Each structure stands twice: as structure tokens, then as C-alpha cells.
Amino acid sequence: MSEIQNQSTHWADITADKIIREKGEKSLYTCASGITPSGTVHIGNFREIITVELVVRALREKGKNVRFIYSWDDYDVFRKVPKNMPEQEKLEGYLRFPITLVPDTTGRAENYARANEKAVEDILPAVGVHPEYLYQAARYRAGYYAEDIRHALEHRDEIRAILNEYRTEPLPESWWPVAVFSSFTNKDTTTVLSWDGEYGLTYRDDELDKTETIDIRTTPNTKLPWRIDWPMRWVKEGVDFEPGGKDHLTEGGSYDTSKNVVKVFGGEAPVTMRYDFVQIKGHGGKISSSSGDVVDLYDVLEVYPPEIVRYLFVGTRPSAEFAISFDLDVLKIYEDYDNTERIYFGLIQTNDKKREKERRIYELSQVDDRKIPSEPGYQIPFRHLCNYLQIYSGDMEKVLSRLPDATESQKERLRVRMKCAWTWLEKYAPEDFCFSLRSDELYDATVEERKALHELADFVDQYLETKSEKEFSEYIYQTAKDNGMENADFFRLVYQALIGKDKGPKLASFLAACGREKVLEILRRY
RNA sequence: GGGCCGCUAGCUCAGCUGGUAGAGCAACAGACUCUUAAUCUGUGGGUCAAAGGUUCGAUCCCUUUGCGGCUCACCA
Secondary structure (H helix, E strand, O other): OHHHHHHOOOHHHHHHHHHHHHHOOOOOEEEEEEEOOOOOOOHHHHHHHHHHHHHHHHHHHOOOOEEEEEEEOOOOEOOOOOOOOOOHHHHHOOOOOEHHHOOOOOOOOOOHHHHHHHHHHHHHHHHOOOOEEEEHHHHHHOOOOHHHHHHHHHOHHHHHHHHHOOOOOOOOOOOOOOEEOOOOOOOOOEEEEEEOOOOEEEEEEOOOOEEEEEEOOOOOOEEOOHHHHHHHHHHHHOOOEOOEEOOOOOOOOHHHHHHHHHHHOOOOOOEOOEEOOEEEEOOOOOOOHHHOOOOOHHHHHHHOOHHHHHHHHHOOOOOOOEEEEOOOHHHHHHHHHHHHHHHHOOOOOOOHHHHHHHHHHHHHHOOOOOOOOOOOOOOOOHHHHHHHHHHOOOOHHHHHHOOOOOOHHHHHHHHHHHHHHHHHHHHOOOHHHOOOOOOOOOOOOOHHHHHHHHHHHHHHHHHOOOOOHHHHHHHHHHHHHHOOOOHHHHHHHHHHHHHOOOOOOOHHHHHHHHOHHHHHHHHOOO
């Protein structure tokens, strides 16, 4: 194991090494991630979580003790009502509230933020991600950060100078490094007026023009703005590694100012890594979050099994942008994964370097690194599996009965895969790709056409199960010839007779896949 | 305006700590009287955006330029 680790060139291993090198040998390494649950947490946000998860796994495999924390910034301000949320007008009334005090109009949880959090927390274990969740609203409101807020107030000028370095408009003299939610309205439309040098903070509610003095230890209204909050928490939790999106990791971005602000709190910045955004391809056209139709982890898991979802992220350098596909690329993704798996199990020969790389990608793609499969999945092309599924109208057990040599563990994996395949066929596959065998309604065939179909039925009856695919295709041509039909016309006829379309899967193999019984059941009715 | 990323075969990209380039698809040739991005065999194809520099040696490192994209400078 360690031998493999040492020579691994996978980015997760390289990052783990970097953390150890830069932070030194420690008894505990803290890796952090987090976002604001201000709306449905989409698949782009997942990139950060999975990036940390992979680095955490790499560190643990090097024998390190690791704490993986995930911060929900649920004391953030509700700035905009996402279009995919019900009861828009009601939510409008809560703008400028902390999201933890906004009601959940979807009826899933006690408040808006919690509903979005819960959706993520429920699904992450499915892809092998198990962080320790930290809830910032609860912490702030319980006075957990009171001393840190006071510390920021004490270093007001120093912090302002750091933030001003990159600002076009310098922060005014009257600026304070805290934000206050009004105790009258819950909104952040307030202005801090003064601080008594200890825990007393006086602010004005700008809407009501009312003034109040609060104690930051006991009144749950104060929070630090993002660029101060982030470095403060680095110190609080002793964060050694935390990646960031490219909006944070750019000159003048929040990582830049935070790595200076963190010194005010007596700490240092964690090792970081920039990840690029994730695009979506083939998801019905409506994909932008502004339209409210976000793609989240649930959507992706409907079409890809957990290990393939991981595979997408594992196999791509975080700094590279990539797209998650819901169109025909899905076929290729499955094939790519299977290919990696075949290399892992030595079913495909390749050079050492490539094999080592693919091996590591396969390992990291597995949901549980202690339960890596001991045998490859059942070898059937994804396309073929899709055809089987359609022949049996989505009945997975019937499909499995056609694959008698599959082992139990392979069947388990096939079931997950078929469920995804079926969802894909129903929701995303192109029209041309889909078919279903005729049941009640028959093709309105002419007398000549019926004769041809009868002849084909006889061949099917006699030879479909005994002749090879290639040999059987001879009978198809012969039928066309015997009935004086052009091949193209005859193929069209057979597809119409079986599936009501002009085209379909390659005929000889399609008939074989359907099986003698099913084909005859339909053809004999003409 | 600052910063970051990309520019490699017709297309999408891989190539990672410097040793004169790979995959899939497309193309072409041949199998198959055959369809949905169908199957098999084989072939061709690249001044690694451009120009300098470092080096025995550069797709890779440095500088400059061009083109494309993103991001920060308001909030988080």
C-alpha cells in the first residue's frame, strides 16, 4: 500500500503530501469545506466536498489522523429568492433575514437553511462522504464566537487596512468589522454606531431608525462578515486544508485577504487548492441556477451509480472545468469507467504508468475504500444493457435471468446500474435510442408484408437460437429476397412490426437479444 | 485595470515535477446486401498558438505577444 502511495501521481495524493510538507507532522490534520445553504446545493458545490473527501482519504491512507469538517454558513443573509422555491411572495418578506430564520416553504425542515442542509446531509453517505457538520448560525447565536468578534473589533483598523488593499472604494473610517441583525426586524439593514471597548455594541436599525446597545456575548445578533469570518474559523478549528472556488482563489479574492486577516487572529492560512466549476450537458436545456432549475447530487445519482459519480470527480484535476453529461455521453462515461475497472483487474494490458494511474482512480472512485470489489462488474456494454432493459420494459429481474453467469455481487451492481439506465432512458435518452416492443397495437401490414413476416417468424423459430448472429442475418436477407423486397424496406417493416419505428438496434443481434419466444409472440400475430 | 486558466490530429481531450507526442470520435481503405453516435480489420493525419530565452535536450521551465474563457475589484 505505502509503496503505491509513494509513487502515486494522483492529485489527491500529491495534495496530501503537500499538506504534510507544509504543515509538518501533526497528530491531527483538519480538512475543511463549507458553503452557504442559500438555495438548493447544486452539483458544483459538491465538487468542493468531494475534493476534500479525496484528500482526507489520501491522508488517512498515509496513516494520518484526520478531522473532516463541513461548515454550514447558515447565519448568512437571505439575499435573493431562488426561483425553484415555492411561495415566492412569502419568501420575499424574509429578504435580509439570516437564512436560518427564513421559513421552509417546501415543508421539509424547521427552516429554509436546514431544509437545504438536510437534503445534502441525507445523500452524502451514498457517495461515501462523511464529514462532521458545523452549524454557524447555532454557534454565532450561542455566543460561541463572542471573544473572536471582540478580537476583530479590537483590531478594526488593522483589518480595514488589509481589506482596503484590494478595494476600489476604501472602507470608511466609520466601518466596523461586524454585521448586526436587527433585534426589531431580524434584518441586517443596520449600521454599527459604536463599541464600548468590551462587549457592548450599539447599532441603529436603518429601517425603523431605532438604536439599541447589545451584548455580543448574550444577544444572538452579531456575526463577522465573510472575509473576516473565514480566517477566524481557520484559527478556531485549526484548519490545515481547505479548497476554494476560483472566485475565492484569485488575487484580491477572499483567500487573499483572509490569509492576511488570519494573522490578526494569530494563525496561518491553510493549504488550499483551486477548483473550477462544473458544467451540465444535456439536461433539458434549462440548467442555470437563476432559472431555478438546478442540478443537484440527487439528479446525478439518478443516472450514474455512486462510484461513477465519484469517478467523474476523481479522474479530473480539480483545476480543470468539466461537464457532467446527461446526453449520449452517458454511454461513454459508463464505458470509460468499465475500462478503468478492466485495467484495475488486469483484463486489459497496458503500460505500468497508465495502469498505476487507472488503479488509483479506480480505488478512489469506490464509495468505501475498505470494500473495493474483488471481481470486475459483469461484462456487458452499457448500450446492450439499455436494449435488454427496453426489451423487458424495465423489468430488471427478467434482464438478470438472461445473464445466468453473473455472480451475486455482479447482480447487485447490475441492479444499481439498470436503475440508472432506466431513468436515463425515460428522462434523457434521445428519441432514436428508445423503443418498446409492441404489445396490443399492431402494424397495419399488407398481405405481402404479412407473408414476409411469417417467413421470418419461421426462420426465427428454427434458427434464432441455434445459429450464430452472422449466420442468422443471412436468413433475414433471404426473407427479403424471397418476398421481392428491398433490404431497406424489409428492415423498416420488421422494425415497424416489432417496435413501431423505422429504425432500431442492429437487427440480428436485436432479435437474439429479444429471444425466440418474445419475437414469435409478436410476429405470430401478423 | 489586476489575476488565473486554456491554446496539442478535423473534433473532444490525455500527456505533470524536461528526454523529439497519445486516446476516443471523425476521415480514408477493406469486411458486412444492415439501422441509432451499429460491428470488425487496417491506414493516414500534429511547426504541441507565435517569437525569443535557459538547457546537451523544451509541448513541459522563464519572458513577450496573440486569441479564447473565467474571476476579483459590491456581498458572500
